[in-house]
Amino acid sequence: MTVPKPVVFRGGSLDDLRAFPLVAKREAGYQLDQVQNGQEPDDWKPMHTVGQGVKEIRIRDETGAFRIIYVARLADAVYVLHCFQKKTAKTSKSDLNLAACRYRDLLKEVGQ
Numbered sequence: 001m002t003v004p005k006p007v008v009f010r011g012g013s014l015d016d017l018r019a020f021p022l023v024a025k026r027e028a029g030y031q032l033d034q035v036q037n038g039q040e041p042d043d044w045k046p047m048h049t050v051g052q053g054v055k056e057i058r059i060r061d062e063t064g065a066f067r068i069i070y071v072a073r074l075a076d077a078v079y080v081l082h083c084f085q086k087k088t089a090k091t092s093k094s095d096l097n098l099a100a101c102r103y104r105d106l107l108k109e110v111g112q
Helices: 013-018 022-036 093-110
Strands: 007-009 044-046 054-061 064-071 078-086
Touching (some): 013 022, 022 054, 022 064, 022 078, 078 093
Parallel strands (some): 007 078
Antiparallel strands (some): 044 054, 054 064
């Protein structure tokens, strides 16, 4: 059995996730657990605009659409870059820019 990767939250992403409604928060935990164990989340898409290997978990409940932008391709951990509630069909530029900035900072820290 492989050891699950730890989840590392960047910036304020953990506080943002904690602000999700209970149902969305539970689903987020389940999806991140799958990623930690080397599986794909149930509903995701690549986020090439943020960076190489960055993915977005998509969660929907009766209160709206929620997103978790993360990168799991680095060997040591699953890094959650940004968590937010989507207000429109298109992801806002500010959400994408924040995730991209955290991704660049992460790569500098790990020497990639």
